[in-house]
Amino acid sequence: MDINEQTQPLNAEQIEEIVIAIQTGRVEQYRLLVLHFQRRMHLYCYHMLGNRVESEDAVQEVFLKCYRMIEKYRNSISFAAWMYKIAYHHCLNLIKKRKVQQRLISFIKLERKTETPPHYSTLVEEILDGLSAGDRQLLILRTLEERSFTEISEITGSTSITLRKKFERIKKKINKKHIRKEFSDEKQSIFQES
Numbered sequence: 001m002d003i004n005e006q007t008q009p010l011n012a013e014q015i016e017e018i019v020i021a022i023q024t025g026r027v028e029q030y031r032l033l034v035l036h037f038q039r040r041m042h043l044y045c046y047h048m049l050g051n052r053v054e055s056e057d058a059v060q061e062v063f064l065k066c067y068r069m070i071e072k073y074r075n076s077i078s079f080a081a082w083m084y085k086i087a088y089h090h091c092l093n094l095i096k097k098r099k100v101q102q103r104l105i106s107f108i109k110l111e112r113k114t115e116t117p118p119h120y121s122t123l124v125e126e127i128l129d130g131l132s133a134g135d136r137q138l139l140i141l142r143t144l145e146e147r148s149f150t151e152i153s154e155i156t157g158s159t160s161i162t163l164r165k166k167f168e169r170i171k172k173k174i175n176k177k178h179i180r181k182e183f184s185d186e187k188q189s190i191f192q193e194s
Contacts, residue, residue, distance in 0.1 A: 009036065010032065010036045012078055012079075012080075015033065015036070015078075015079050015080070016075055016079065018030075018032050018033055019033075019070065019073060019075075019079050022070055023070060023071060023073075030067055030070075033066075033079075034063055037063075037080070037083060038059065038063075041059045041062055041063070041083070041087055042055060042056065042059050044084065044087055045058040045059050045062070045087060045090075045091055048087075048088070048091035048092075048095070049091055049094060049095065054094065058087070058090055058091060058094060059087075061090055062083070062086055062087045062090050065086050065090065066082075066083050066086055069086070100140075103143060104127065104128075104139075104143065107143045126177075127174055127177070130173075130177060131170065131173075134156075135166070135170050135173075137156070138152065138156070138163060138166060138167055138170065139167075139170055141155065142167055148160075149163045149164055149167075
């Protein structure tokens with residue numbers, strides 16, 4: 001099938017032929033699959049994620065994942081089903097990531113009793129990046145997974161008393177860092193206005 005001749009939707013047999021062609025080295029044929037599935041994938045991701053921009057990015061990632069994994073595809077299920085399964089798992093991962101960020105922001109809001117910062121995902125990333133792996137693990141297990149200190153103690157091997165103290169230090173560190181960042185941002189805006 002010629003790349004330039006696609007005007008009608010592809011049937012299952014044509015899709016399988018294109019997949020085989022791609023698997024045998026004719027990678028330019030992948031464009032046909034993208035054209036065929038692009039609108040459907042976008043609608044699917046949009047309905048899963050509820051956000052147009054996020055769904056556009058997700059579709060690109062799904063097509064990239066499918067392309068990278070096309071050698072593993074076997075026609076025991078249809079290519080469309082295989083692709084939707086990849087899209088489903090990708091969207092679920094994005095939703096989980098979003099929930100993690102929202103929980104961290106809720107945690108920060110409770111500690112500071114303020115409104116959500118305008119760029120909360122950047123703030124969450126900065127906070128997590130600023131912590132050691134052990135501190136990050138404790139913060140995630142306690143605030144996101146909602147584990148008790150006893151459960152975390154079983155996971156990490158530290159005593160629950162030690163974990164409580166460490167958790168309090170992490171909260172103070174996050175608040176201090178957040179206050180410094182707000183002060184720095186305010187200072188920058190004052191100098192820009194001058």
